[in-house]
Amino acid sequence: MNLDYIIRETIINLRRNVTLTLAAIVTVAVSLSLFGSTLLIRQAVNNVTARWQDGIEVIVFLQRDATDEQRDALQKKFDENPHIRDARYVDEAESREEALRLFARNEAMKKKVEESPDLVPPSYRLVPTEKDEDLIKSLTNEFSGEPGVRSVKNQLDTVQIVRGVTDFAQLAGLGIAIGLLGAALMLILNTIRMAMYARRREIEVMKLVGATNWFIRVPFMLEGIVQGLIGSAIAVGAVWSLDWAMAKAAQNPNYRMLLEDLVASPQDRLLTTAVVIVLGIVIGAAGSTWGLSRFLKV
């Protein structure tokens, strides 16, 4: 096939209808940016929650006036429980130290901790044998009523709330992205239809003199694919900017505690980029194929 003919025709087609072509490109870009960002954030959030979940432990806070006997009884129960791999006692001093480290940049909280020792009671940190939700819950319930125990906490709820919020945000993002992708598909379909309509006489002559259907199709398909590709290139730029912004925010010492793991790995970024580009090509090819199907009956 004649390469410079194809390139020439594709460029002519793209230029014939600049506004519609731009509309298609922008829609592809916006929808794929949204799609890619959602994907990237999803991966980052998974990284965070995976790490959190790994660290889930059951914390048994003791009353400040708990007696040594009560403590010993508890310790014995922990040792005998087959679902507890490890039980570590954290005394008041260590608790305070930990809290001060946690709030290192928060003067007000630091002050509070130092003023009221009640905020940092001694505790047992239990590491369950399995990261099983039900197990963690039953352990939490089991020790709540024991003498000398102030309260029992686990981080399951926190993780679940974070999960729920991000799941919802992701679902909304994906929904909007899919809607926009549909719009992009229709726009590309329309640009191809219009290009074909503008060139219907040429197509008629081409068929008459024996041009193959593929020869007629290829410039139009390329037109759609180029639109999809340019759109996805812009989207890749947007996704990389987001990635960069997240990485930068994670390094900011003020948010470090919160965002340390909210970073997509290089593999995640590569995967997202690939998905965005492939989707752009697929949208362009699908839109133009659909647009072509009606015109090209011999």
Added chain:
Amino acid sequence: MITFENVTKVYKGEATALRGVSATIEKGEFVFLVGPSGSGKSTMLRLINREETASGGRLFVAGKDVAGLTKGRVPYLRRNIGCIFQDYKLLANKTVYENVAFALEVIGRPRSVVKSQVPAILELVGLDDKMNNLPHELSGGEQQRVSIARAFVNRPLILLADEPTGNLDPATSVGIMRLLDRINRTGTTVVMATHDRSIVDTMQRRVVELDQGHVVRDQVRGVYQ
């Protein structure tokens, strides 16, 4: 070269265009198709070109059963068939040269072939001095010559002409017929549908007359009647 065997064509929801047409056109023949409007002349041409397919009977073109061609083979059939029309079907935004070159480019002929063939064929039809003109700058006769050049540049075995002189005055028509005659003498089979009595009568070639989808006359060296 072209064989109709009891060919019938019924258009969807419309009247029957051809009713059991049988005719054989040999290689190198010049055949006029005559008859009133709606008698089936154009349908015969469109079947040869496989723009339409027959509803019944068999049709062979250049040794191939046309109905048996897959969609992908149709373009290759058409490369053996040149077509000209009453309304020329030239591309308004392309020059004379580009219009003719287009026919070669889109069937993938290399540029060197295009560069040598196009000026040669334009010289044959007498338009080598108007290569860079646009169609609207030419007279009707000249436009028809361009369309003949485009149809013939690929040296097809068959040339189909659907009322090629329908829009032209008699003097210009004579010029076009001379050109078609010349092409016929190179061995190209020419099938021409026409209403032009004087052309048919002066050319004295084979005449196939159709009426309501039937062949009512098939005469060697015939007249319009």
